[in-house]
Structure formats: C-alpha cells, structure tokens
Amino acid sequence: MAAERLLEVKDLKVHFNTPDGIVRAVDGVSFTLDRGETLGIVGESGSGKSVTCLTTLRLINLDTADVSGQVLFKGRDLLKVSKEELRHVRGKELSMIFQDPFACLHPYYRVGDQIMEAIHAHDGCGKNEAKKRVIELLGSVGIPRPDQRFADYPHQFSGGMRQRAMIAMALVHNPDVLIADEPTTALDVTVQAQILDLIERLKQDFNVGVILITHDLGVIADVAQKVMVMYAGRAIELASRDDMFAQPLHPYTWGLLESIPHVDQKGTRLIPIQGSPPSLIRVPPGCPFHPRCPHRFEPCDKDVPELVDRGGHPEACHLSIEDKRRLWSEREQLRKKVAS
Amino acid sequence: MLSLTFAAFYARMVRGNLLETLGEDYIRTARAKGLSERKVIGKHALRSSLTPVVTIFGLDFSLLLGGAILTETVFNLPGIGQLVVSAVNRNDIPVVLATTVVAALFVTTISLVVDIFYSYLDPRVRLS
Ligand SMILES: Nc1ncnc2c1ncn2[C@@H]1O[C@H](COP(=O)(O)OP(=O)(O)OP(=O)(O)O)[C@@H](O)[C@H]1O
Numbered sequence A: 001m002a003a004e005r006l007l008e009v010k011d012l013k014v015h016f017n018t019p020d021g022i023v024r025a026v027d028g029v030s031f032t033l034d035r036g037e038t039l040g041i042v043g044e045s046g047s048g049k050s051v052t053c054l055t056t057l058r059l060i061n062l063d064t065a066d067v068s069g070q071v072l073f074k075g076r077d078l079l080k081v082s083k084e085e086l087r088h089v090r091g092k093e094l095s096m097i098f099q100d101p102f103a104c105l106h107p108y109y110r111v112g113d114q115i116m117e118a119i120h121a122h123d124g125c126g127k128n129e130a131k132k133r134v135i136e137l138l139g140s141v142g143i144p145r146p147d148q149r150f151a152d153y154p155h156q157f158s159g160g161m162r163q164r165a166m167i168a169m170a171l172v173h174n175p176d177v178l179i180a181d182e183p184t185t186a187l188d189v190t191v192q193a194q195i196l197d198l199i200e201r202l203k204q205d206f207n208v209g210v211i212l213i214t215h216d217l218g219v220i221a222d223v224a225q226k227v228m229v230m231y232a233g234r235a236i237e238l239a240s241r242d243d244m245f246a247q248p249l250h251p252y253t254w255g256l257l258e259s260i261p262h263v264d265q266k267g268t269r270l271i272p273i274q275g276s277p278p279s280l281i282r283v284p285p286g287c288p289f290h291p292r293c294p295h296r297f298e299p300c301d302k303d304v305p306e307l308v309d310r311g312g313h314p315e316a317c318h319l320s321i322e323d324k325r326r327l328w329s330e331r332e333q334l335r336k337k338v339a340s
Numbered sequence B: 001m002l003s004l005t006f007a008a009f010y011a012r013m014v015r016g017n018l019l020e021t022l023g024e025d026y027i028r029t030a031r032a033k034g035l036s037e038r039k040v041i042g043k044h045a046l047r048s049s050l051t052p053v054v055t056i057f058g059l060d061f062s063l064l065l066g067g068a069i070l071t072e073t074v075f076n077l078p079g080i081g082q083l084v085v086s087a088v089n090r091n092d093i094p095v096v097l098a099t100t101v102v103a104a105l106f107v108t109t110i111s112l113v114v115d116i117f118y119s120y121l122d123p124r125v126r127l128s
C-alpha cells in the first residue's frame, strides 16, 4: 500500500538578488515526502539546505528573491496559494523547527504565551484550555515542572529547553509535515540524542512526514529512510538510506562518507574533501563539484550533469555506473589499507 | 509644542527599527506559526522596535527641558524656561534654586519612569 504523498517539490529555484550579483542558493531541487517517512538532507554549509526548506513555507523575502518551481503540499502549490490559505497551512499542517534556537523565540514574551499564540492562530479555544494544552505539551517534550516554566522568558531557558519549546510550538496542531533544520547542531551531545529521540517518537506516534537537515551522517543513518545530498544549491544524489550507505554513486557523497567516522568500521582513516564549496554567485561551469573532484574527466568542466535516475537512485555525475562501482570499491579498499 | 518636532523624529526611528526587526529570526517564527501579517508586525515587530525609542526618549527629555529655556525666551512664551531666565536676570536666587530643583526632579522622575517602563518592555532587564 502506497503511503500518502504529502509534499512534492519540483524543480525549485531560489535566486537572491544581491548587490554583488545573483546568489543561486537553490538551483533546481526536486524531492518528495510521504506520510511516515523521514527525508534527510545533507551537504556542506551554504549548500542551500535551509533556503530550500524556508521556501517550502514561503518564509523567504520574495522581494529580494526570484523563486520558481513548485511546492505541492497535498496537491496545492504553496508558492501560488493566497496569503490567507498559506497562513492556514503554516503551523497547522506544516511546521518548522529552525536552526538557531537562541534567536527564534521572541525575547520579550513569555515562552508559554508564545506557544499559546501558536494554538490561537488556528483555534479559537479559551485561554485556560490553551494554557492547559501548552503545559501538557511542554511536559511531553521533556521540560521539567512545565506549569512553572510556562511563565518564563526565553532567556531563562537553556538552549536545549528552547529547542524543546520550539518543538512543542511546532506540534500544537499535530502537523502532517515537520521540517527540522539542524535541530541539534547548537546543542550538546546528550541533549542532541534526546531531541532526535523525541522527533523519532513523534513520527511514529502521529505518522508525520519529517524533513531533517543535518551535518551528521550518523544521525541520517539512524533515523532517515531517504537521503538527499545537496551541493551548491543542487540535489546531486537522492537515494534510500540503505542504498546511500551501501552503494553511494556521487564522488561528493563519497567524500562526505569518508570524512566522518564510520559506525561499523572502527579504525578507518578520515579523509577530508579537498578545497571548499564554490561561491553561489559564480558557480563553476559544468559540474559544480568538478574543481574538487579527484575523478573528473573531459566533460566535467563543460557540461552540467543531469540528475539521472539509476534504478530509483538518481544522481548527477558524468561517470558511468561501472566506473562508479569500481572507483568506490577502490576507495574503500584504500581506506582500509591506510587504516591498518 | 517642542515635542512635535521630536515626534517626527521618533516616527522615523520606529520605522527604521521596524524594518530591521522584520529580518529577525523570531519574526520568521511568528510567521511560521500562521499568524496574520497584522499580528506579526503590530505585535511582534513593533514591541522590539519601541524599546530603543523609550531609552532615547529618556535622554531627549532633559534636552527638551534645556531647549525650553532657549525657545521660550526667544519666542517670549511663558513657561519654566522663561521663568528661570528672568529670575537669573533679576538676581532672584530663591526662584532660580526652586526652578532648578523642580527641573532636576522632573528629569530624574522621567528617567525613573523610563527605566520602569523599559523593564516592563524588556524582561531581560527586569531580572538582572
Ligand atoms: N536572504 C538572502 N539573501 C542573499 N543570500 C542568501 C539569503 N539567504 C541565504 N543566502 C545564501 O544562500 C546560500 C545557501 O544558504 P543556506 O542557509 O540555505 O545554507 P545551508 O545549506 O542551510 O547552510 P548551513 O549548513 O550553514 O545552515 C548561502 O550562500 C547564503 O549566503
């Protein structure tokens, strides 16, 4: 039985007009999300992960950006719907947890009131009932003594607690889709694990679709069913988690995998990717990754590789599938040899 | 009277602050909750934009009082400014002293009021 398709992003492009030139922050990204599924988005800093997600809720300033493509949420294009219709989706059917928990709560209002406001944005229930629900929610996301904490201001909360408060706020209306933009990056490791646990539990309890942005491939291996790898505003590889870890196809993904400690292979050496990501104002011609790619050959600096579906595993690279298999297994061998 | 010239200045300042505040992350949060644009701007953004205005108002008030001496004399308007100037001219020490004390009291009261109001606006000030 196929799960309900919640979100379908088609050829999304977001270009910012800045005094220095056009920033191609997102340049043709497509993906889908079904109910009960977690999509992980990975990529270096500045690859356009946050902008992709913010655009799905139309939270970027459209006056300074050119946006094209489609964001179909349960069939409606959120880039086209009226402001009023959009308002009814935001926070109710589609919620977002932002990257920086320190800046995302209003410093002048009580945490409880801010969450209560999220309830009242879509629900005319009474003040007492709303307050009761907020306290319940705060408790369920692991904030101790929620009835007392309700009246605190954000600066009285720790980073982990603010992130929990943000999660509580995102959940007030049991959304169908939850987008979590690096929900744990600003937090210490133990809190990280708890927050991820919490998101995982929500997914199972309420059967939501989750988009999880993270730098941590270990997290992806734990919770995601699908992975999208982004580079310079493009999706360069998209696969199920198992395919991505067993048979990654794009050299950039190889680089990412080799630069993290392997869960199952103790003692393998970490190899960082050479160079740094390109400027999004002057993206290199051809494949945006070619200046850093150890396997580049003639077409790479001329032709942009299209995203080609290789048996449910689309990726954008000029190498043939045979070469890829060979190169990846050579790299794996080499890594083991160097380690021993 | 004098306060009118200040009002225009304040309006500009609030506007400037407002535009800056609209780029804050917590404004994005307010939008993401599904609040109407009226609420986002009228409540969340305006609140933060007003705080610096209150501070500046406290400072401006003493200026306003000092300015009163000049304008009231030049335009021959009755008021505390003119009173103090004529008292100085008449060598009327008690009146000079009294007006000075009154003005000083005024300024301190206003700055107290501003401080209280400020701590009401910004909870972070309240506790530290
Ligand atoms: N409003 C804006 N105006 C101009 N450029 C922008 C704007 N917002 C983002 N960008 C640019 O778009 C690019 C992608 O940014 P984005 O925040 O999506 O990166 P990211 O993948 O989320 O990185 P990180 O992992 O650091 O969060 C960056 O180069 C950024 O400078």
Ligand SMILES: [Mg+2]
Residues within 6 Å of the ligand: A049, A050, A051, A099, A181
């Ligand atoms: Mg980001």
